[in-house]
Amino acid sequence: MLNRRRKLYEGKAKIIYEGPEPGTVIQYFKDDATAFNAQKHDVISGKGILNNRIAAHLMTRLESIGIPTHFIKSLNMREQLVRSVEIVPVEVVVRNIAAGSLAKRLGLKEGTPLPRPLIEFYYKNDELGDPMVNDDHIMAMGWADPYELEEMISMAFRANDYLNGLFAGINLQLVDFKIEFGRIFGEYGDVYIVLADEISPDTCRLWDAQTNEKLDKDRFRLDLGGLVEAYQEVAVRLGLIPREGIIKEGDFNEELAAQLETIENEMAGRTNIRSIKRMRAKKGTPVV
Ligand code: UDP
Numbered sequence: 001m002l003n004r005r006r007k008l009y010e011g012k013a014k015i016i017y018e019g020p021e022p023g024t025v026i027q028y029f030k031d032d033a034t035a036f037n038a039q040k041h042d043v044i045s046g047k048g049i050l051n052n053r054i055a056a057h058l059m060t061r062l063e064s065i066g067i068p069t070h071f072i073k074s075l076n077m078r079e080q081l082v083r084s085v086e087i088v089p090v091e092v093v094v095r096n097i098a099a100g101s102l103a104k105r106l107g108l109k110e111g112t113p114l115p116r117p118l119i120e121f122y123y124k125n126d127e128l129g130d131p132m133v134n135d136d137h138i139m140a141m142g143w144a145d146p147y148e149l150e151e152m153i154s155m156a157f158r159a160n161d162y163l164n165g166l167f168a169g170i171n172l173q174l175v176d177f178k179i180e181f182g183r184i185f186g187e188y189g190d191v192y193i194v195l196a197d198e199i200s201p202d203t204c205r206l207w208d209a210q211t212n213e214k215l216d217k218d219r220f221r222l223d224l225g226g227l228v229e230a231y232q233e234v235a236v237r238l239g240l241i242p243r244e245g246i247i248k249e250g251d252f253n254e255e256l257a258a259q260l261e262t263i264e265n266e267m268a269g270r271t272n273i274r275s276i277k278r279m280r281a282k283k284g285t286p287v288v
Helices: 047-064 100-106 135-140 146-168 227-237 254-258
Strands: 007-010 014-018 024-029 032-035 040-043 071-074 079-083 090-097 113-123 172-185 191-196 204-208
Touching: 024 047, 047 071, 047 079, 047 146, 047 227, 090 146, 113 135, 113 146, 135 146, 146 172, 146 191
Parallel strands: none
Antiparallel strands: 007 014, 014 024, 024 079, 032 040, 071 079, 090 113, 090 172, 172 191, 172 204
């Protein structure tokens, strides 16, 4: 089945295949874990299944508050149908609590709450190690125009507010997260910006609110072990899988997983996405 489909792009944690209809692609979640610009790599059985489910759920929730996303529906344990977009080559990071590269750069103690959420941009370029850039770099280089950037910033802060509340409700602190955006082109040269890629414990820092235990990819980055168990805990708290879990000691409970409901974005394509009338900015990374 997989071999018959045309592979459009393979990234570190996902593969993009041609979709069943024009304007769609299939996003396949791999079990690969990478960190430090892929210098560290491992395959962690079951990670893709959990991320697929968590990402599908979070995208659907964000769409429900009016943030347009690429997500259409989950297809099976590892795949989701999404709208084909042109990825804006900028990673947008929102931070609530100092950790990771911010703590290091500014000499802050990890865990220090920030006076207010802040936003950072990184140019998506593996060869350069995703360097941090500012809004002026983004506009000067034509990676996004001012209207697109404004839209991205406002969606990022809205997503942060919503996700903060959602995670607080299940006893998790949203320390920081990374999101990506894509362009969809309308019939009349109109352009829409939508949330794309994934939001999952691979792209967020999530700490238990009581114990500060890390339930995200830092378990892999820092060699803490228990990555799948941590991701599973996030999925359980989100109500996406039963408490007994679907993966135990690397073994995957097919029977339980097969009973899980598929996640569908009822609002897909119906959210009132805002057209950005503008000159076309320079093309971003192709496909996805
Ligand atoms: N992040 C990501 N992909 C990247 C870089 C960062 O998903 O290529 C996420 C990371 O998981 C964290 C947030 O963005 O939730 C901020 O990461 P940071 O800049 O602290 O970098 P890191 O410590 O991951 O190198």
